Amino acid sequence: MAAVKGASRLRFFTAWFCPYAQRAWIALNHHRIPYTPIEALSITEDKGYVKHPVLLQHNPKGLVPTILPAEAEEKGKGAAAPAVFESLLCIEFADEYANEKNLSNKPNLMPKGAFAKAQARIMASWVDRQICSPFYRVLIRKDQKERDDAFAELLANLRVFAKNIHPQGPFFYGTDLSIVDVALAPWAYRFYILEHYRGKGFGIPANDTTLSPYFRWYDAVVELPAVKDTLQDKKKLAAVYERYADASAKSMVGDAVRAGKEAHDI
Amino acid sequence: MAAVKGASRLRFFTAWFCPYAQRAWIALNHHRIPYTPIEALSITEDKGYVKHPVLLQHNPKGLVPTILPAEAEEKGKGAAAPAVFESLLCIEFADEYANEKNLSNKPNLMPKGAFAKAQARIMASWVDRQICSPFYRVLIRKDQKERDDAFAELLANLRVFAKNIHPQGPFFYGTDLSIVDVALAPWAYRFYILEHYRGKGFGIPANDTTLSPYFRWYDAVVELPAVKDTLQDKKKLAAVYERYADASAKSMVGDAVRAGKEAHDI
Known part of the structure; x- marks a missing residue:
C-alpha cells in the first residue's frame, strides 16, 4: 500500500x-x-x-x-x-x-441520501441477524432438528437476499460495493464449512435458480482486491470451526449459542 | 411549526x-x-x-x-x-x-468526526441495552429476585451514564443535545412508573450524589421544547404500563421479556 x-x-x-x-x-x-x-x-x-x-x-x-x-x-x-x-x-x-482524512478515491460503502442510508443500515443488520447468526446455530446446536431449522432459515433468507440484489448487479446496490455486501461476504466465504461438518444437506445448492443472483454476487465479491486479500486458506479456516462443530468452543459466540441465544446478541 | x-x-x-x-x-x-x-x-x-x-x-x-x-x-x-x-x-x-433538505438551524444529534460518531453510536446502543431494556424486566418479570436484579442493573448503569456526562453538561456531550441524550430521555421520563408499580425500593434515589449529573441532565432535557412537546400526562402514561406490570401485555416487548429475552432483541 x-x-x-x-x-x-x-x-x-x-x-x-x-x-x-x-x-x-x-x-x-x-x-x-x-x-x-x-x-x-x-x-x-x-x-x-x-x-x-x-x-x-x-x-x-x-x-x-x-x-x-x-x-x-x-x-x-x-x-x-x-x-x-x-x-x-x-x-x-x-x-x-x-x-x-481525504484518503480514498473509492465510493463510500454507505449509499448517498437519508432514506438510502437508513435502508442500508436496516439491510446490513438484517443480514447479520437473519443469515449470519443462523450459521452458528447450524454448527453449535446439538439437536438435529435445530440444525435443520437453522439451515432452512439461512437458505430462505439467502434467497431473499438474492431476490433483492440490484437487477443489473453484481453487488447488492449495483456496480459499487456497499455495507450490505461487506456484511455478508465473510459468511458467504464460510458456507462450505457447514457442509464440511454437517454433511451433504448443508451445502448451498449450486443448481438453485432462485440463488443465481447470489452466485453471481459471490463471484464478483471474492474477486475484489479489498476482499481477496482477506480470504484465508479454506482448510486452515475450517479447522478453526471444529471447536464450534464439536461444541467445545470457549468463545462468546459459542457460549451464547449453546445457551439458546443468537450470535448477534453478544 | x-x-x-x-x-x-x-x-x-x-x-x-x-x-x-x-x-x-x-x-x-x-x-x-x-x-x-x-x-x-x-x-x-x-x-x-x-x-x-x-x-x-x-x-x-x-x-x-x-x-x-x-x-x-x-x-x-x-x-x-x-x-x-x-x-x-x-x-x-x-x-x-x-x-x-436544508431544514434545520440546530446542531446535528450526531457529533462531528469519524471517531466521535462511532462513539455516539456505541454509547446510544449501550443506553438502549443496559438502561432501557432492564426497565422492562423490572415490570414484566414475575420473580421478585429478577425484578430486584434488573433494577439494580438499571441503577448501576445509570450511575455509569451520570459519570460519563460531560463535566460542564448539562447534556451528555456538553451544551448540545445528542443521540445519546435522545436514546435515554423517554425512559428517564418513565422511571416513576417503576416505583408506581413495584414500590418504594424502585425509585431513582434523589439524594444519591453519584447521580447528581444525571438529575441535572434530566432537568435540562425535559425543558427543551423538542422534548417537552412529546411528554405525556404521567397518570395517563402509567395506566398504559399496567398491562406490563400485571403481565398481561400482548406486545412484542411483553412477549419477548416474558420469554426471557430482552426488549432490544425484538
Whole structure:
C-alpha cells in the first residue's frame, strides 16, 4: 500500500479467522486506510482465547474488530482512547475516517441520501441477524432438528437476499460495493464449512435458480482486491470451526449459542 | 411549526405512549422536520394492539417508530417505499434528512468526526441495552429476585451514564443535545412508573450524589421544547404500563421479556 501523507496508522485489533473482524478489514482495505493489524486472539489448548492486553483495556468485551487511533494512550496513562468496535459500525467508521482524512478515491460503502442510508443500515443488520447468526446455530446446536431449522432459515433468507440484489448487479446496490455486501461476504466465504461438518444437506445448492443472483454476487465479491486479500486458506479456516462443530468452543459466540441465544446478541 | 418551502411532509407512524417512537419524535422536532403524525397502534380490550394497515405494509414487524416519505405508494401499487424504522436509526435519519433538505438551524444529534460518531453510536446502543431494556424486566418479570436484579442493573448503569456526562453538561456531550441524550430521555421520563408499580425500593434515589449529573441532565432535557412537546400526562402514561406490570401485555416487548429475552432483541 502506498504511504499516505499526513495520515497516522490506525491500530486494527483483529483475528485472522474471525468473520466479524473481516468485515472491518475489507472496509479498511476498500478505502486503503493505513492501519497496523494486530492479531489479538490466540486460541489456547483448552479451546478458549488469550486476548491482547491492549484490546482488553479498550474494549470491555475484548471483541474483534476493535480499531484504535495510532496515538491511543494506554488507559490509566492518559485520556481513554476512542475505541471503535461492533463490526457494522466499523464499516461506517471506515467511510467516515477515509472522507475526513481525504484518503480514498473509492465510493463510500454507505449509499448517498437519508432514506438510502437508513435502508442500508436496516439491510446490513438484517443480514447479520437473519443469515449470519443462523450459521452458528447450524454448527453449535446439538439437536438435529435445530440444525435443520437453522439451515432452512439461512437458505430462505439467502434467497431473499438474492431476490433483492440490484437487477443489473453484481453487488447488492449495483456496480459499487456497499455495507450490505461487506456484511455478508465473510459468511458467504464460510458456507462450505457447514457442509464440511454437517454433511451433504448443508451445502448451498449450486443448481438453485432462485440463488443465481447470489452466485453471481459471490463471484464478483471474492474477486475484489479489498476482499481477496482477506480470504484465508479454506482448510486452515475450517479447522478453526471444529471447536464450534464439536461444541467445545470457549468463545462468546459459542457460549451464547449453546445457551439458546443468537450470535448477534453478544 | 412554520411551513417549510419545498419540503414534503414525512409520514410518521407513532404511538403516543411508546418510548421508542418518542425517540424519533424528539429527533424530528429537534430539526423542525415537517411530518404528519399517525397514531398507528390502538390498544384493544384483550390488551393487544390493532396496527395501522399502512404500517403493516411497510414494516415487517409493524413496530413504531416507522417513517415513510410523503409520496410513498402503497405496496403492490408501485415501488416499495423506503421505510425507516428502528428508533436509533430514526435519530440518525432525522439528522441526515434535515441536512439533505436544508431544514434545520440546530446542531446535528450526531457529533462531528469519524471517531466521535462511532462513539455516539456505541454509547446510544449501550443506553438502549443496559438502561432501557432492564426497565422492562423490572415490570414484566414475575420473580421478585429478577425484578430486584434488573433494577439494580438499571441503577448501576445509570450511575455509569451520570459519570460519563460531560463535566460542564448539562447534556451528555456538553451544551448540545445528542443521540445519546435522545436514546435515554423517554425512559428517564418513565422511571416513576417503576416505583408506581413495584414500590418504594424502585425509585431513582434523589439524594444519591453519584447521580447528581444525571438529575441535572434530566432537568435540562425535559425543558427543551423538542422534548417537552412529546411528554405525556404521567397518570395517563402509567395506566398504559399496567398491562406490563400485571403481565398481561400482548406486545412484542411483553412477549419477548416474558420469554426471557430482552426488549432490544425484538
